Amino acid sequence: MGAEEIVAKIKAEANAEREKILSEAEANVRKKVEEAKKEIEAHKKAFITAEERRGAEEKERIVRAARLNARKLRWDAEEAMIAKALEEAMKRIKGIKTDGFNGNSYSDVLAGLIKDAAVSIIAGGSAGVDLDVLVSEEDGDFVTSAMLKKIADELNRERGVKVRLSLSGARLKTAGGVIVTGNEGKIAVNNTFERRIARLSSSLREDVAKALFTPS
Amino acid sequence: MAVEALKLIREGEEEGRKILEAAKESDAKITKDAEEEIKRLKERAREEEQRLAVQISDTYTKEGQEEEKAILKNAGEEAEKLKATAESNLGITVNAMLEKILGLR
Numbered sequence: 367m368g369a370e371e372i373v374a375k376i377k378a379e380a381n382a383e384r385e386k387i388l389s390e391a392e393a394n395v396r397k398k399v400e401e402a403k404k405e406i407e408a409h410k411k412a413f414i415t416a417e418e419r420r421g422a423e424e425k426e427r428i429v430r431a432a433r434l435n436a437r438k439l440r441w442d443a444e445e446a447m448i449a450k451a452l453e454e455a456m457k458r459i460k461g462i463k464t465d466g467f468n469g470n471s472y473s474d475v476l477a478g479l480i481k482d483a484a485v486s487i488i489a490g491g492s493a494g495v496d497l498d499v500l501v502s503e504e505d506g507d508f509v510t511s512a513m514l515k516k517i518a519d520e521l522n523r524e525r526g527v528k529v530r531l532s533l534s535g536a537r538l539k540t541a542g543g544v545i546v547t548g549n550e551g552k553i554a555v556n557n558t559f560e561r562r563i564a565r566l567s568s569s570l571r572e573d574v575a576k577a578l579f580t581p582s
Numbered sequence: 583m584a585v586e587a588l589k590l591i592r593e594g595e596e597e598g599r600k601i602l603e604a605a606k607e608s609d610a611k612i613t614k615d616a617e618e619e620i621k622r623l624k625e626r627a628r629e630e631e632q633r634l635a636v637q638i639s640d641t642y643t644k645e646g647q648e649e650e651k652a653i654l655k656n657a658g659e660e661a662e663k664l665k666a667t668a669e670s671n672l673g674i675t676v677n678a679m680l681e682k683i684l685g686l687r
Contacts, residue, residue: 369587373594380598384605391609395616402620406627413631414638421642428646429653436657443661447668454672455679467680475684482685562683570682577675578668 444575451574452563459542459559463504473508476501476544480509480531481517483546483555488527490553498534500545509533509544 367375463472470478480499487497501509514531521529531546538545543558563570668675681687 369590372591373597376591376594376598377601380601384601387602387605387609388612391612395612398616399620399623402623406623410627410631410634414634417635417638418642421638424639425642425646425649428643429649432650432653436653439654439657439661440664443664444668447665447672451668451672451675451679454676455683458676458680459683462680462684467684468677468686470684470686475686478685557685559683562685566682570679573682574675574679577678578671579664580671581667582671582674 444579447578448571448574451578456541456559463508463542472505472542473510473513476505476508477513477517479544479557480514480546481520483544483557484517484521484529484531485525486555487546487548487553488521488525488529495548496530496532497546497548498551499531500534500536500538500547502540502542503537505542505544506533506537 458467462475466472467475484497487495499509499514511533514533518529518531521527534547538558540558540560543560543562545554545556545558547554
């Protein structure tokens, strides 16, 4: 083999090695880029899923808050109307003292409240005792001895219990109604309007809400 | 003559080495370029993700706000209806309340 042939062979081998190196490098690079693209795509998919979930949660939060506000809006409207009804009732009570209510005079109303309180005390076992009736200064004139005697007679007749009712000299600070005490003040039934409203509060509110918001 | 031949062969070897060196340099450059391309692809993907995050968040927030608006509008209308019903029932209700407070029922 001559020198020229040897040189040609060296060059051919070097060129072949160069081709091998370059094609391997390109194949390597193509593989790396493909892998990177797949990784990017997978990351993007997971990212979108997470963001969609976060977005849906945020939407749900907004809707939940809106529903809560809507309930509050309705509740506020109901409360305002219930308060208005209560306020109206309290205003009407003043007029009842002069005009009566549904054919009943204010004296009739007080008589009913006194009897109701006396029945409660009697039911508690305080039979045959003196009962005192307390009213406000303003209401003193609505309670007469004749009225109290009539109630006592009714109780004697209906319950078989001897009761003596008398109007106390002490006066209450109340919009109206009575307190009846027995057993020397140890037992008391408070039938003032304020107390009755408080006592009837929950059932009253239910009734008011039902009556107010049921379409007629 | 032999000296000439040896010189020729050495030159050939030198050229072959240079070809291989150049090939290795090209290999390194191809790899470096690819790494930079991958870096660019990742950077572009990150930017796209940020843009998508804003877009997705905006879409859901807008949907939520539209639903919120409808819920509150509906509740407002319902509250108005309740008020109107209550106003028309107020007289009867107050009478019923007074009957209870006054002990008439």
